[in-house]
Amino acid sequence: MKEHTQYAESLALYALDALDNAGERAELETHLRSCGECQAELEALRGDTALLALSAVGPAPPARARQRLLDAISTAPPKPARTQRMIVGVLRPRWLSFVPVAAALLLAVFSIMLLQRNARLMNRLDEARAQLQKTKAIADLLNAPDAHHMTLVSMPEQPKPPQPQIKMIYQPQKGGLLLMANNMEPLPANKVYELWLLPANGSAPMPAGTFKPDTSGNAMMNHSMAAGMEAKAFAVTIEPEGGSQTPTMPIKMMTVG
Ligand SMILES: [Zn+2]
Structure with a gap:
Protein backbone atom coordinates (compact mmCIF):
# COMPACT_ATOMS: atom_id res chain seq x y z
CA MET A 1 0.00 0.00 0.00
CA LYS A 2 1.25 3.50 -0.85
CA GLU A 3 1.00 6.36 1.61
CA HIS A 4 -1.52 8.94 0.43
CA THR A 5 1.22 11.48 -0.36
CA GLN A 6 2.20 9.12 -3.16
CA TYR A 7 -1.17 9.59 -4.82
CA ALA A 8 -0.52 13.24 -5.67
CA GLU A 9 0.18 12.66 -9.36
CA SER A 10 -2.73 10.26 -9.75
CA LEU A 11 -5.03 12.70 -7.95
CA ALA A 12 -4.14 15.56 -10.29
CA LEU A 13 -4.79 13.44 -13.37
CA TYR A 14 -7.90 11.95 -11.77
CA ALA A 15 -9.26 15.44 -11.10
CA LEU A 16 -8.94 16.10 -14.84
CA ASP A 17 -10.46 12.74 -15.82
CA ALA A 18 -7.09 12.01 -17.39
CA LEU A 19 -6.04 9.03 -15.29
CA ASP A 20 -6.28 6.48 -18.06
CA ASN A 21 -4.55 3.57 -16.33
CA ALA A 22 -7.45 1.45 -15.06
CA GLY A 23 -5.29 -0.21 -12.41
CA GLU A 24 -4.05 3.10 -11.02
CA ARG A 25 -7.56 4.51 -11.13
CA ALA A 26 -9.02 1.56 -9.22
CA GLU A 27 -6.23 1.74 -6.67
CA LEU A 28 -6.76 5.48 -6.20
CA GLU A 29 -10.51 5.12 -5.88
CA THR A 30 -10.06 2.45 -3.25
CA HIS A 31 -7.71 4.72 -1.37
CA LEU A 32 -10.04 7.71 -1.75
CA ARG A 33 -12.84 5.84 -0.02
CA SER A 34 -10.76 5.53 3.13
CA CYS A 35 -8.72 8.76 3.07
CA GLY A 36 -10.36 12.07 3.89
CA GLU A 37 -7.18 13.99 3.19
CA CYS A 38 -6.98 12.76 -0.39
CA GLN A 39 -10.72 13.36 -0.86
CA ALA A 40 -10.21 16.97 0.27
CA GLU A 41 -7.23 17.33 -2.06
CA LEU A 42 -9.25 15.91 -4.95
CA GLU A 43 -12.03 18.41 -4.32
CA ALA A 44 -9.51 21.25 -4.21
CA LEU A 45 -7.95 20.08 -7.47
CA ARG A 46 -11.35 19.79 -9.11
CA GLY A 47 -12.12 23.32 -7.94
CA ASP A 48 -8.88 24.46 -9.54
CA THR A 49 -9.82 22.65 -12.75
CA ALA A 50 -13.18 24.39 -12.83
CA LEU A 51 -11.48 27.72 -12.19
CA LEU A 52 -9.14 27.16 -15.11
CA ALA A 53 -12.01 26.19 -17.36
CA LEU A 54 -13.90 29.30 -16.31
CA SER A 55 -10.86 31.44 -16.98
CA ALA A 56 -11.61 31.09 -20.69
CA VAL A 57 -14.07 33.95 -20.20
CA GLY A 58 -12.77 35.38 -16.92
CA PRO A 59 -10.73 38.55 -16.66
CA ALA A 60 -7.52 36.86 -15.46
CA PRO A 61 -6.54 33.20 -15.49
CA PRO A 62 -5.95 31.99 -11.94
CA ALA A 63 -2.27 31.19 -12.13
CA ARG A 64 -2.43 29.92 -8.57
CA ALA A 65 -4.80 27.11 -9.50
CA ARG A 66 -2.69 26.03 -12.47
CA GLN A 67 0.43 26.14 -10.36
CA ARG A 68 -1.20 24.10 -7.62
CA LEU A 69 -2.08 21.38 -10.11
CA LEU A 70 1.43 21.31 -11.50
CA ASP A 71 2.85 21.31 -7.99
CA ALA A 72 0.66 18.38 -7.10
CA ILE A 73 2.61 16.37 -9.64
CA SER A 74 6.12 17.69 -9.25
CA THR A 75 6.40 18.16 -5.50
CA ALA A 76 7.94 15.35 -3.54
CA PRO A 77 6.17 14.48 -0.30
CA PRO A 78 7.40 16.77 2.50
CA LYS A 79 9.54 15.16 5.22
CA PRO A 80 8.68 11.59 4.37
CA ALA A 81 8.78 9.05 7.15
CA ARG A 82 11.27 6.26 6.94
CA THR A 83 9.04 3.83 5.07
CA GLN A 84 7.92 6.59 2.72
CA ARG A 85 11.51 7.48 1.91
CA MET A 86 12.08 3.91 0.83
CA ILE A 87 9.17 3.97 -1.55
CA VAL A 88 10.20 7.37 -2.91
CA GLY A 89 13.64 5.98 -3.55
CA VAL A 90 12.20 3.15 -5.56
CA LEU A 91 9.86 5.43 -7.48
CA ARG A 92 12.28 8.27 -8.09
CA PRO A 93 13.52 7.41 -11.62
CA ARG A 94 10.02 6.84 -12.94
CA TRP A 95 8.78 9.89 -11.03
CA LEU A 96 11.40 12.21 -12.49
CA SER A 97 10.88 11.06 -16.05
CA PHE A 98 7.14 11.36 -15.58
CA VAL A 99 7.05 15.00 -14.50
CA PRO A 100 7.52 16.72 -17.91
CA VAL A 101 5.15 14.25 -19.53
CA ALA A 102 2.53 14.90 -16.86
CA ALA A 103 2.99 18.65 -17.14
CA ALA A 104 2.63 18.49 -20.92
CA LEU A 105 -0.38 16.23 -20.53
CA LEU A 106 -1.96 18.64 -18.05
CA LEU A 107 -1.44 21.57 -20.38
CA ALA A 108 -2.87 19.57 -23.28
CA VAL A 109 -5.92 18.66 -21.20
CA PHE A 110 -6.36 22.30 -20.17
CA SER A 111 -6.04 23.45 -23.76
CA ILE A 112 -8.67 20.96 -24.91
CA MET A 113 -11.00 21.99 -22.10
CA LEU A 114 -10.57 25.67 -22.93
CA LEU A 115 -11.05 25.03 -26.65
CA GLN A 116 -14.19 22.99 -26.02
CA ARG A 117 -15.56 25.64 -23.71
CA ASN A 118 -14.75 28.35 -26.24
CA ALA A 119 -16.41 26.34 -28.99
CA ARG A 120 -19.54 25.94 -26.87
CA LEU A 121 -19.64 29.67 -26.13
CA MET A 122 -19.06 30.54 -29.78
CA ASN A 123 -21.86 28.19 -30.83
CA ARG A 124 -24.24 29.82 -28.38
CA LEU A 125 -23.16 33.27 -29.55
CA ASP A 126 -23.69 32.28 -33.20
CA GLU A 127 -27.15 30.95 -32.38
CA ALA A 128 -28.10 34.14 -30.55
CA ARG A 129 -26.74 36.23 -33.41
CA ALA A 130 -28.67 34.22 -36.01
CA GLN A 131 -31.86 34.52 -33.94
CA LEU A 132 -31.37 38.27 -33.64
CA GLN A 133 -30.83 38.61 -37.39
CA LYS A 134 -34.01 36.62 -38.08
CA THR A 135 -36.02 38.83 -35.70
CA LYS A 136 -34.58 41.98 -37.23
CA ALA A 137 -35.38 40.78 -40.75
CA ILE A 138 -39.03 40.23 -39.75
CA ALA A 139 -39.23 43.65 -38.08
CA ASP A 140 -37.70 45.29 -41.16
CA LEU A 141 -40.25 43.60 -43.41
CA LEU A 142 -43.17 44.64 -41.19
CA ASN A 143 -42.00 48.26 -41.13
CA ALA A 144 -40.88 48.59 -44.75
CA PRO A 145 -42.83 51.49 -46.35
CA ASP A 146 -42.75 49.83 -49.79
CA ALA A 147 -44.02 46.44 -48.57
CA HIS A 148 -47.39 45.25 -49.86
CA HIS A 149 -49.77 43.92 -47.22
CA MET A 150 -52.13 41.31 -48.60
CA THR A 151 -54.83 38.95 -47.42
CA LEU A 152 -55.52 35.64 -49.10
CA VAL A 153 -58.90 33.94 -48.77
CA SER A 154 -60.17 30.56 -49.85
CA MET A 155 -61.25 30.40 -53.48
CA PRO A 156 -64.93 29.56 -54.08
CA GLU A 157 -65.35 26.73 -56.58
CA GLN A 158 -67.99 28.75 -58.44
CA PRO A 159 -66.98 32.39 -58.81
CA LYS A 160 -69.66 34.35 -56.94
CA PRO A 161 -71.00 37.60 -58.38
CA PRO A 162 -69.76 40.62 -56.42
CA GLN A 163 -71.85 40.99 -53.27
CA PRO A 164 -73.79 44.20 -52.55
ZN1 LIG B 1 -4.69 9.64 1.11
Missing part, protein backbone atom coordinates in the same frame (compact mmCIF):
# COMPACT_ATOMS: atom_id res chain seq x y z
CA GLN A 165 -71.98 46.29 -50.01
CA ILE A 166 -72.78 49.57 -48.27
CA LYS A 167 -70.30 51.63 -46.34
CA MET A 168 -71.70 54.47 -44.30
CA ILE A 169 -70.67 57.08 -41.78
CA TYR A 170 -73.13 58.46 -39.23
CA GLN A 171 -72.50 61.22 -36.71
CA PRO A 172 -75.37 61.18 -34.14
CA GLN A 173 -74.58 64.58 -32.51
CA LYS A 174 -75.06 66.49 -35.78
CA GLY A 175 -77.21 63.91 -37.59
CA GLY A 176 -74.82 63.83 -40.57
CA LEU A 177 -74.95 60.68 -42.65
CA LEU A 178 -72.93 59.62 -45.70
CA LEU A 179 -73.59 56.38 -47.59
CA MET A 180 -71.64 54.68 -50.38
CA ALA A 181 -73.13 51.59 -52.01
CA ASN A 182 -71.49 49.14 -54.44
CA ASN A 183 -72.66 46.13 -56.44
CA MET A 184 -76.31 46.88 -55.69
CA GLU A 185 -78.88 44.85 -57.60
CA PRO A 186 -80.59 46.93 -60.27
CA LEU A 187 -84.13 48.14 -59.42
CA PRO A 188 -87.32 48.52 -61.48
CA ALA A 189 -87.88 52.08 -62.69
CA ASN A 190 -90.44 52.94 -59.98
CA LYS A 191 -88.48 51.54 -57.01
CA VAL A 192 -85.72 52.94 -54.76
CA TYR A 193 -83.60 51.68 -51.92
CA GLU A 194 -84.49 53.28 -48.59
CA LEU A 195 -82.22 53.49 -45.56
CA TRP A 196 -83.73 53.16 -42.05
CA LEU A 197 -82.32 54.26 -38.76
CA LEU A 198 -83.26 51.86 -35.95
CA PRO A 199 -83.17 54.09 -32.84
CA ALA A 200 -81.15 52.97 -29.83
CA ASN A 201 -84.16 53.68 -27.57
CA GLY A 202 -86.18 50.98 -29.36
CA SER A 203 -88.71 53.29 -31.03
CA ALA A 204 -89.93 52.74 -34.61
CA PRO A 205 -87.50 52.77 -37.58
CA MET A 206 -86.97 56.27 -38.99
CA PRO A 207 -86.56 57.02 -42.72
CA ALA A 208 -82.92 57.93 -43.37
CA GLY A 209 -82.91 58.72 -47.09
CA THR A 210 -83.43 56.97 -50.41
CA PHE A 211 -80.97 56.16 -53.18
CA LYS A 212 -80.93 54.51 -56.58
CA PRO A 213 -77.86 52.73 -57.94
CA ASP A 214 -76.42 53.65 -61.35
CA THR A 215 -75.99 51.08 -64.12
CA SER A 216 -72.79 49.83 -62.44
CA GLY A 217 -74.66 49.22 -59.16
CA ASN A 218 -73.01 52.15 -57.35
CA ALA A 219 -74.78 54.83 -55.34
CA MET A 220 -73.85 57.65 -53.01
CA MET A 221 -76.18 59.45 -50.60
CA ASN A 222 -75.74 62.37 -48.23
CA HIS A 223 -78.57 62.73 -45.70
CA SER A 224 -79.29 64.72 -42.54
CA MET A 225 -81.12 63.24 -39.55
CA ALA A 226 -82.45 65.18 -36.57
CA ALA A 227 -79.46 65.96 -34.35
CA GLY A 228 -78.80 63.71 -31.35
CA MET A 229 -80.50 60.56 -32.65
CA GLU A 230 -78.55 57.53 -31.40
CA ALA A 231 -78.82 54.51 -33.69
CA LYS A 232 -78.46 50.87 -32.73
CA ALA A 233 -78.49 49.78 -36.39
CA PHE A 234 -79.31 50.72 -39.97
CA ALA A 235 -81.32 48.70 -42.48
CA VAL A 236 -82.16 48.91 -46.19
CA THR A 237 -85.45 47.99 -47.87
CA ILE A 238 -86.86 48.42 -51.37
CA GLU A 239 -89.62 51.04 -51.46
CA PRO A 240 -91.76 52.82 -54.05
CA GLU A 241 -90.22 55.89 -55.68
CA GLY A 242 -90.23 58.78 -53.18
CA GLY A 243 -89.74 56.49 -50.17
CA SER A 244 -92.03 55.25 -47.37
CA GLN A 245 -92.63 56.25 -43.74
CA THR A 246 -92.52 52.62 -42.56
CA PRO A 247 -90.25 49.93 -44.02
CA THR A 248 -91.65 47.37 -46.46
CA MET A 249 -90.43 43.86 -45.71
CA PRO A 250 -88.16 42.11 -46.40
CA ILE A 251 -85.08 43.87 -45.10
CA LYS A 252 -82.51 43.66 -47.91
CA MET A 253 -79.43 44.79 -45.97
CA MET A 254 -78.57 45.40 -42.33
CA THR A 255 -75.56 46.70 -40.41
CA VAL A 256 -73.42 44.00 -38.87
CA GLY A 257 -71.74 44.03 -35.48
Whole structure:
Protein backbone atom coordinates (compact mmCIF):
# COMPACT_ATOMS: atom_id res chain seq x y z
CA MET A 1 0.00 0.00 0.00
CA LYS A 2 1.25 3.50 -0.85
CA GLU A 3 1.00 6.36 1.61
CA HIS A 4 -1.52 8.94 0.43
CA THR A 5 1.22 11.48 -0.36
CA GLN A 6 2.20 9.12 -3.16
CA TYR A 7 -1.17 9.59 -4.82
CA ALA A 8 -0.52 13.24 -5.67
CA GLU A 9 0.18 12.66 -9.36
CA SER A 10 -2.73 10.26 -9.75
CA LEU A 11 -5.03 12.70 -7.95
CA ALA A 12 -4.14 15.56 -10.29
CA LEU A 13 -4.79 13.44 -13.37
CA TYR A 14 -7.90 11.95 -11.77
CA ALA A 15 -9.26 15.44 -11.10
CA LEU A 16 -8.94 16.10 -14.84
CA ASP A 17 -10.46 12.74 -15.82
CA ALA A 18 -7.09 12.01 -17.39
CA LEU A 19 -6.04 9.03 -15.29
CA ASP A 20 -6.28 6.48 -18.06
CA ASN A 21 -4.55 3.57 -16.33
CA ALA A 22 -7.45 1.45 -15.06
CA GLY A 23 -5.29 -0.21 -12.41
CA GLU A 24 -4.05 3.10 -11.02
CA ARG A 25 -7.56 4.51 -11.13
CA ALA A 26 -9.02 1.56 -9.22
CA GLU A 27 -6.23 1.74 -6.67
CA LEU A 28 -6.76 5.48 -6.20
CA GLU A 29 -10.51 5.12 -5.88
CA THR A 30 -10.06 2.45 -3.25
CA HIS A 31 -7.71 4.72 -1.37
CA LEU A 32 -10.04 7.71 -1.75
CA ARG A 33 -12.84 5.84 -0.02
CA SER A 34 -10.76 5.53 3.13
CA CYS A 35 -8.72 8.76 3.07
CA GLY A 36 -10.36 12.07 3.89
CA GLU A 37 -7.18 13.99 3.19
CA CYS A 38 -6.98 12.76 -0.39
CA GLN A 39 -10.72 13.36 -0.86
CA ALA A 40 -10.21 16.97 0.27
CA GLU A 41 -7.23 17.33 -2.06
CA LEU A 42 -9.25 15.91 -4.95
CA GLU A 43 -12.03 18.41 -4.32
CA ALA A 44 -9.51 21.25 -4.21
CA LEU A 45 -7.95 20.08 -7.47
CA ARG A 46 -11.35 19.79 -9.11
CA GLY A 47 -12.12 23.32 -7.94
CA ASP A 48 -8.88 24.46 -9.54
CA THR A 49 -9.82 22.65 -12.75
CA ALA A 50 -13.18 24.39 -12.83
CA LEU A 51 -11.48 27.72 -12.19
CA LEU A 52 -9.14 27.16 -15.11
CA ALA A 53 -12.01 26.19 -17.36
CA LEU A 54 -13.90 29.30 -16.31
CA SER A 55 -10.86 31.44 -16.98
CA ALA A 56 -11.61 31.09 -20.69
CA VAL A 57 -14.07 33.95 -20.20
CA GLY A 58 -12.77 35.38 -16.92
CA PRO A 59 -10.73 38.55 -16.66
CA ALA A 60 -7.52 36.86 -15.46
CA PRO A 61 -6.54 33.20 -15.49
CA PRO A 62 -5.95 31.99 -11.94
CA ALA A 63 -2.27 31.19 -12.13
CA ARG A 64 -2.43 29.92 -8.57
CA ALA A 65 -4.80 27.11 -9.50
CA ARG A 66 -2.69 26.03 -12.47
CA GLN A 67 0.43 26.14 -10.36
CA ARG A 68 -1.20 24.10 -7.62
CA LEU A 69 -2.08 21.38 -10.11
CA LEU A 70 1.43 21.31 -11.50
CA ASP A 71 2.85 21.31 -7.99
CA ALA A 72 0.66 18.38 -7.10
CA ILE A 73 2.61 16.37 -9.64
CA SER A 74 6.12 17.69 -9.25
CA THR A 75 6.40 18.16 -5.50
CA ALA A 76 7.94 15.35 -3.54
CA PRO A 77 6.17 14.48 -0.30
CA PRO A 78 7.40 16.77 2.50
CA LYS A 79 9.54 15.16 5.22
CA PRO A 80 8.68 11.59 4.37
CA ALA A 81 8.78 9.05 7.15
CA ARG A 82 11.27 6.26 6.94
CA THR A 83 9.04 3.83 5.07
CA GLN A 84 7.92 6.59 2.72
CA ARG A 85 11.51 7.48 1.91
CA MET A 86 12.08 3.91 0.83
CA ILE A 87 9.17 3.97 -1.55
CA VAL A 88 10.20 7.37 -2.91
CA GLY A 89 13.64 5.98 -3.55
CA VAL A 90 12.20 3.15 -5.56
CA LEU A 91 9.86 5.43 -7.48
CA ARG A 92 12.28 8.27 -8.09
CA PRO A 93 13.52 7.41 -11.62
CA ARG A 94 10.02 6.84 -12.94
CA TRP A 95 8.78 9.89 -11.03
CA LEU A 96 11.40 12.21 -12.49
CA SER A 97 10.88 11.06 -16.05
CA PHE A 98 7.14 11.36 -15.58
CA VAL A 99 7.05 15.00 -14.50
CA PRO A 100 7.52 16.72 -17.91
CA VAL A 101 5.15 14.25 -19.53
CA ALA A 102 2.53 14.90 -16.86
CA ALA A 103 2.99 18.65 -17.14
CA ALA A 104 2.63 18.49 -20.92
CA LEU A 105 -0.38 16.23 -20.53
CA LEU A 106 -1.96 18.64 -18.05
CA LEU A 107 -1.44 21.57 -20.38
CA ALA A 108 -2.87 19.57 -23.28
CA VAL A 109 -5.92 18.66 -21.20
CA PHE A 110 -6.36 22.30 -20.17
CA SER A 111 -6.04 23.45 -23.76
CA ILE A 112 -8.67 20.96 -24.91
CA MET A 113 -11.00 21.99 -22.10
CA LEU A 114 -10.57 25.67 -22.93
CA LEU A 115 -11.05 25.03 -26.65
CA GLN A 116 -14.19 22.99 -26.02
CA ARG A 117 -15.56 25.64 -23.71
CA ASN A 118 -14.75 28.35 -26.24
CA ALA A 119 -16.41 26.34 -28.99
CA ARG A 120 -19.54 25.94 -26.87
CA LEU A 121 -19.64 29.67 -26.13
CA MET A 122 -19.06 30.54 -29.78
CA ASN A 123 -21.86 28.19 -30.83
CA ARG A 124 -24.24 29.82 -28.38
CA LEU A 125 -23.16 33.27 -29.55
CA ASP A 126 -23.69 32.28 -33.20
CA GLU A 127 -27.15 30.95 -32.38
CA ALA A 128 -28.10 34.14 -30.55
CA ARG A 129 -26.74 36.23 -33.41
CA ALA A 130 -28.67 34.22 -36.01
CA GLN A 131 -31.86 34.52 -33.94
CA LEU A 132 -31.37 38.27 -33.64
CA GLN A 133 -30.83 38.61 -37.39
CA LYS A 134 -34.01 36.62 -38.08
CA THR A 135 -36.02 38.83 -35.70
CA LYS A 136 -34.58 41.98 -37.23
CA ALA A 137 -35.38 40.78 -40.75
CA ILE A 138 -39.03 40.23 -39.75
CA ALA A 139 -39.23 43.65 -38.08
CA ASP A 140 -37.70 45.29 -41.16
CA LEU A 141 -40.25 43.60 -43.41
CA LEU A 142 -43.17 44.64 -41.19
CA ASN A 143 -42.00 48.26 -41.13
CA ALA A 144 -40.88 48.59 -44.75
CA PRO A 145 -42.83 51.49 -46.35
CA ASP A 146 -42.75 49.83 -49.79
CA ALA A 147 -44.02 46.44 -48.57
CA HIS A 148 -47.39 45.25 -49.86
CA HIS A 149 -49.77 43.92 -47.22
CA MET A 150 -52.13 41.31 -48.60
CA THR A 151 -54.83 38.95 -47.42
CA LEU A 152 -55.52 35.64 -49.10
CA VAL A 153 -58.90 33.94 -48.77
CA SER A 154 -60.17 30.56 -49.85
CA MET A 155 -61.25 30.40 -53.48
CA PRO A 156 -64.93 29.56 -54.08
CA GLU A 157 -65.35 26.73 -56.58
CA GLN A 158 -67.99 28.75 -58.44
CA PRO A 159 -66.98 32.39 -58.81
CA LYS A 160 -69.66 34.35 -56.94
CA PRO A 161 -71.00 37.60 -58.38
CA PRO A 162 -69.76 40.62 -56.42
CA GLN A 163 -71.85 40.99 -53.27
CA PRO A 164 -73.79 44.20 -52.55
CA GLN A 165 -71.98 46.29 -50.01
CA ILE A 166 -72.78 49.57 -48.27
CA LYS A 167 -70.30 51.63 -46.34
CA MET A 168 -71.70 54.47 -44.30
CA ILE A 169 -70.67 57.08 -41.78
CA TYR A 170 -73.13 58.46 -39.23
CA GLN A 171 -72.50 61.22 -36.71
CA PRO A 172 -75.37 61.18 -34.14
CA GLN A 173 -74.58 64.58 -32.51
CA LYS A 174 -75.06 66.49 -35.78
CA GLY A 175 -77.21 63.91 -37.59
CA GLY A 176 -74.82 63.83 -40.57
CA LEU A 177 -74.95 60.68 -42.65
CA LEU A 178 -72.93 59.62 -45.70
CA LEU A 179 -73.59 56.38 -47.59
CA MET A 180 -71.64 54.68 -50.38
CA ALA A 181 -73.13 51.59 -52.01
CA ASN A 182 -71.49 49.14 -54.44
CA ASN A 183 -72.66 46.13 -56.44
CA MET A 184 -76.31 46.88 -55.69
CA GLU A 185 -78.88 44.85 -57.60
CA PRO A 186 -80.59 46.93 -60.27
CA LEU A 187 -84.13 48.14 -59.42
CA PRO A 188 -87.32 48.52 -61.48
CA ALA A 189 -87.88 52.08 -62.69
CA ASN A 190 -90.44 52.94 -59.98
CA LYS A 191 -88.48 51.54 -57.01
CA VAL A 192 -85.72 52.94 -54.76
CA TYR A 193 -83.60 51.68 -51.92
CA GLU A 194 -84.49 53.28 -48.59
CA LEU A 195 -82.22 53.49 -45.56
CA TRP A 196 -83.73 53.16 -42.05
CA LEU A 197 -82.32 54.26 -38.76
CA LEU A 198 -83.26 51.86 -35.95
CA PRO A 199 -83.17 54.09 -32.84
CA ALA A 200 -81.15 52.97 -29.83
CA ASN A 201 -84.16 53.68 -27.57
CA GLY A 202 -86.18 50.98 -29.36
CA SER A 203 -88.71 53.29 -31.03
CA ALA A 204 -89.93 52.74 -34.61
CA PRO A 205 -87.50 52.77 -37.58
CA MET A 206 -86.97 56.27 -38.99
CA PRO A 207 -86.56 57.02 -42.72
CA ALA A 208 -82.92 57.93 -43.37
CA GLY A 209 -82.91 58.72 -47.09
CA THR A 210 -83.43 56.97 -50.41
CA PHE A 211 -80.97 56.16 -53.18
CA LYS A 212 -80.93 54.51 -56.58
CA PRO A 213 -77.86 52.73 -57.94
CA ASP A 214 -76.42 53.65 -61.35
CA THR A 215 -75.99 51.08 -64.12
CA SER A 216 -72.79 49.83 -62.44
CA GLY A 217 -74.66 49.22 -59.16
CA ASN A 218 -73.01 52.15 -57.35
CA ALA A 219 -74.78 54.83 -55.34
CA MET A 220 -73.85 57.65 -53.01
CA MET A 221 -76.18 59.45 -50.60
CA ASN A 222 -75.74 62.37 -48.23
CA HIS A 223 -78.57 62.73 -45.70
CA SER A 224 -79.29 64.72 -42.54
CA MET A 225 -81.12 63.24 -39.55
CA ALA A 226 -82.45 65.18 -36.57
CA ALA A 227 -79.46 65.96 -34.35
CA GLY A 228 -78.80 63.71 -31.35
CA MET A 229 -80.50 60.56 -32.65
CA GLU A 230 -78.55 57.53 -31.40
CA ALA A 231 -78.82 54.51 -33.69
CA LYS A 232 -78.46 50.87 -32.73
CA ALA A 233 -78.49 49.78 -36.39
CA PHE A 234 -79.31 50.72 -39.97
CA ALA A 235 -81.32 48.70 -42.48
CA VAL A 236 -82.16 48.91 -46.19
CA THR A 237 -85.45 47.99 -47.87
CA ILE A 238 -86.86 48.42 -51.37
CA GLU A 239 -89.62 51.04 -51.46
CA PRO A 240 -91.76 52.82 -54.05
CA GLU A 241 -90.22 55.89 -55.68
CA GLY A 242 -90.23 58.78 -53.18
CA GLY A 243 -89.74 56.49 -50.17
CA SER A 244 -92.03 55.25 -47.37
CA GLN A 245 -92.63 56.25 -43.74
CA THR A 246 -92.52 52.62 -42.56
CA PRO A 247 -90.25 49.93 -44.02
CA THR A 248 -91.65 47.37 -46.46
CA MET A 249 -90.43 43.86 -45.71
CA PRO A 250 -88.16 42.11 -46.40
CA ILE A 251 -85.08 43.87 -45.10
CA LYS A 252 -82.51 43.66 -47.91
CA MET A 253 -79.43 44.79 -45.97
CA MET A 254 -78.57 45.40 -42.33
CA THR A 255 -75.56 46.70 -40.41
CA VAL A 256 -73.42 44.00 -38.87
CA GLY A 257 -71.74 44.03 -35.48
ZN1 LIG B 1 -4.69 9.64 1.11
